[in-house]
Amino acid sequence: MSSTAVGGKLERSASVIIADAMIGCHILKIDGYSRTKGTPTGEFIKSHPFTMGGHCWCIRYYPNGYDSESADYISVFLILNESVTKAVKAQHKFSFVDDVEEQTLSLTSEDIHDFKSHHGWGQKTFIKREALEKSKHLKDDSFMVRCDVTIINKIHTEEIPMAEAATVPTFVSVPPSDLHQHLGDLLQTNKDADVVFEVGGETFTAHRCVLGARSPVFSKLFGAMKESCAAGAVRIEYMEAPVFKALFCFIYTDSLPEMNKEDEAAMSQHLLVAACRYNLERLKLICEHKLCKCIEASTLATILALAEQHHCHGLKKACFNFLSSPVNLTAVLASDGIEYLNRSCPSVIKELIAKIGALGI
Known part of the structure; x- marks a missing residue:
């Protein structure tokens, strides 16, 4: 007999798919920018290693671009600074520190990338050197770059009570305090x-x-x-x-x-x-x-x-x-x-x- 028939009992259950993640950020200060400009295109200066989400990372700073196409730009890349057997899935975003409020950025609109051993992802055209040198970001021959990272740890499924799964319509909207x-x-x-x-x-x-x-x-x-x-x-x-x-x-x-x-x-x-x-x-x-x-x-x-x-x-x-x-x-x-x-x-x-x-x- 169908569960919708008269006298029948409709059994209901619910579950949730959870994508666990670790959120963090690393700030890299380039102090003495003018003295890094002699670095050839394609060569990088590496940040101090840092740990996030149980993995070791670093940032590569390319003063004269990642390749010939980006030679007029500064390039920045987030690198997984360790050997892994399985790629680490993560989202990231580079920004100047003075453009970011003191809070963790939402990276929901950023692509999820597979970070493999000693390789990574970044921005080849982060900013033109000429634009940086005229901007507010460069002060006393220094600037700071912030890298926000969301590391996807694992995805698993859990059963949840129906009361939590039910969508409750909102009939009353509470305004902010006045x-x-x-x-x-x-x-x-x-x-x-x-x-x-x-x-x-x-x-x-x-x-x-x-x-x-x-x-x-x-x-x-x-x-x-x-x-x-x-x-x-x-x-x-x-x-x-x-x-x-x-x-x-x-x-x-x-x-x-x-x-x-x-x-x-x-x-x-x-x-x-x-x-x-x-x-x-x-x-x-x-x-x-x-x-x-x-x-x-x-x-x-x-x-x-x-x-x-x-x-x-x-x-x-x-x-x-x-x-x-x-x-x-x-x-x-x-x-x-x-x-x-x-x-x-x-x-x-x-x-x-x-x-x-x-x-x-």
């Missing part, structure tokens, strides 16, 4: 505001409960003032009005207002100081991240002093990484900023002297 918009509107409308600040000749109204919830410093301040803060404005002497406005924007919306590129570096410095004063750790890290991108010979001294004074370890590392280039170090030493550093952070000068000695300048 709490920051509501709190932003609260800041703009000043509805039920119960405290006033006076900063640089401007007044700002706010809500003690919001400020106290976001900052332990504000919470302690309002606790000490009790109801007296409703009687008059709280005067802020140590901050400019635009900085205080941006600070309030972050407190209410967890984000910063739009800024001009020209203003971003200065505003980030002021906000970093404010973040430390009001114990806003996330704002401090946001400002550190922005300032890491603003480091130049003309700004190095100010940013390094700020990093030292406010214990910004990541920002300080970025400053010394900038100084690891003899060209940058020479430019900083020739600027007026070195005198500012000597006055404001003499301890940093000792570290700088040690670096000069290490570089032999």
Whole structure:
């Protein structure tokens, strides 16, 4: 009797095919690019071996192309740097580090290749040398290439419960949180505001409960003032009005207002100081991240002093990484900023002297 007949019982089961994979990436820095250009076409420089997915790999860098057809290009290849009896299946993609956010790339659209013993796959025309030399990727005669890899380990089948296999229609779509918009509107409308600040000749109204919830410093301040803060404005002497406005924007919306590129570096410095004063750790890290991108010979001294004074370890590392280039170090030493550093952070000068000695300048 058919399972669909009256009185019959329909037996159902489900299974799933699983393609296990290991995902990773390797970053290769070419430091001293101009000195690698003498490598003949077809010859490569090999990266240090690295392990991924239980296999040993390396990257081959061809400064003058893989072959005569790609002689004007830089070629990069991912190589399986070991002997295997069975080919390793993998997907990969090369990109410049400064084009990639700090996350693993999705390689679902990339081809799966068979990697055999001491052979591999890559891009013969990764980038034209002329284009690289005019691009943002080449900085201080160096650039970094990232190779994202997905290694297909094995494919197997498992039985699964029918409840997991059933496709459930979606009847309700949940939108993303808009709490920051509501709190932003609260800041703009000043509805039920119960405290006033006076900063640089401007007044700002706010809500003690919001400020106290976001900052332990504000919470302690309002606790000490009790109801007296409703009687008059709280005067802020140590901050400019635009900085205080941006600070309030972050407190209410967890984000910063739009800024001009020209203003971003200065505003980030002021906000970093404010973040430390009001114990806003996330704002401090946001400002550190922005300032890491603003480091130049003309700004190095100010940013390094700020990093030292406010214990910004990541920002300080970025400053010394900038100084690891003899060209940058020479430019900083020739600027007026070195005198500012000597006055404001003499301890940093000792570290700088040690670096000069290490570089032999």
